[in-house]
Amino acid sequence: MKAFKLVHWGQPGQYVEITRPKPGPNDVLIRMRAAGLCRSDLDMLDSQPGSAPYAESVASNYVLGHENAGYVAELGANVTDLAVGEAVVVHHMPHCGNCRPCTDGMENxxxxxxxxxxxxxxxCGGDGGLAEFLIAPRTEVISVGFEVDPVDYAPLTDAAVTAYHAVQTAVQRLKPGTSAAIIGIGGLGTYGVQFVKLLSAAQIYAVDTSEDRLKVAREVGADSAILFREGGADEGADGQRAGDEIMELTQGRGVDVIIDFVGSSSTLQLAARISRARGRIVQVGMHPGGALEVGWGRLATSCEFAISLGSTRQDLREVGKLRIDVQKFGFDQIPEAYEKLRRGS
Known part of the structure; x- marks a missing residue:
């Protein structure tokens, strides 16, 4: 079957012919309908041999695509609760079910x-969904029913559910009268704004480098949109202006919850600057080299900093009620789609 592989680190992906997988007793073979493309795919494709975090951790030569949706094509002998032709999505994070995090409900x-x-x-290290067929354990496959085209569900399986998980780690803090800042209004950030709006009464501040993305943020529920330019000679000044604007909007109080979907050093510094005492900063983005120096005077007192990783299957079951903007590409247009993703278009 045809597939799109990351064959070697630091090289463009390639179309290749591979063997169609066969399901084991507890597996589901899925005829792929859609695979969402993710910024982390570009980070993998750009990784040089031995570099962090991908090339130092896993071997290359795997099929890309971790936001996967399709139809059941074949069932393992022990799988009796799905049917051929049923529309399904696949949770993006495999799990063993036996280690301490798994038994504690933290399979991510x-x-x-x-x-x-x-x-x-x-x-990401194993064969994904940019292929004609995908194999997955039954425990990581969720049905979305019959007579459903699962193409629009693909982005929910990572982008949306990762944003949801990050919001859930802090949503208990977002009572009436509180505020939340969402930094980076790309795919995940747009979902993040929507989840905060759905799950809380907090005032929402959206931060991005693009006026167009900030317009989208307002459309999906942000109360205020703050422009922040990253990189170049004016980076420090623009970061200062963005921070000043948010502090003015909060009357100097600062923000209760900041979720950073970029994760660059400058966005993390902005997050630290606008956080209030006893606030919470959640980092989701994995911008290369992004880091935050913490200590007395660098972070508000009692402010918590957390790195949010992925999601759980239960998170995926709960995701819904979202505006999902999808641009469709044919399987033979994958390089073009990645290039548009790289350009932010």
């Missing part, structure tokens, strides 16, 4: 699939 931290700072899985 499964020790069996952890490699350094990342978790391996389909489309």
């Amino acid at each position: 931290h499964c020790q069996a699939f952890k490699r350094g700072a990342i978790a391996t899985g389909r489309g």
Whole structure:
């Protein structure tokens, strides 16, 4: 069958012919309908041999695609609760079910699939969904019913559910009268704004480098949109202006919850600057080299900093009620789609 592989680190992906997988007793063979493309795919394709976090942790030569949706094509002998032709999505994070995080309900931290700072899985160290067929264990497959075209569901399986998980780690803090800042209004950030709006009464501040994305943020629920330019000679000044604007909007109080979907040093510094005492900063983005220096005077007192990793299957079951903007590409247009993703278009 035809597939799109990351064959070697630091090289463009390639179309290749591989063997169609066969399901084991507890597996589901899925005829792929759609695979969402993700910024982390570009980070993998751009990784040089031995570089962090991907190339130092997993071997190359795997099929890309970790946001996967399709139809059941074949069932393993022990799978009796799905039917051929049923529309399904696949949770993006494999899990063993036996380690302590798994038995504690935190399968996104499964020790069996952890490699350094990342978790391996389909489309990241293992064969993903940019192929005609995909194999997955029944425990990681969720039905979306019959007579359903699952193409629009693909982005829910990572982008949306990762944003949902990050919001859930802090949503208990977002009572009436509180505020949340969403930094980076790309795919995940747009979902993040929507989840905060759905799950809380917080005032929402959207931060991005693009006026067009900030317009989208307002459309999906942001109360205020703050422009922040990253990189170049004016980076420090623009970061200062963005921080000043947010502090003015909060009357100097600062923000209760900041979720950073970029993760660059400058966005993390902005997050630290606008956080209030006893606030919470959640980093989701994995911008190369992004880091935050913490200590007295660098972070508000009692402010918590957390790195949010992926999601759980239960998170995926709960995701819904979202505006999902999808641009469709044919299987033979994958390089073009990646290039548009790289350009932010």
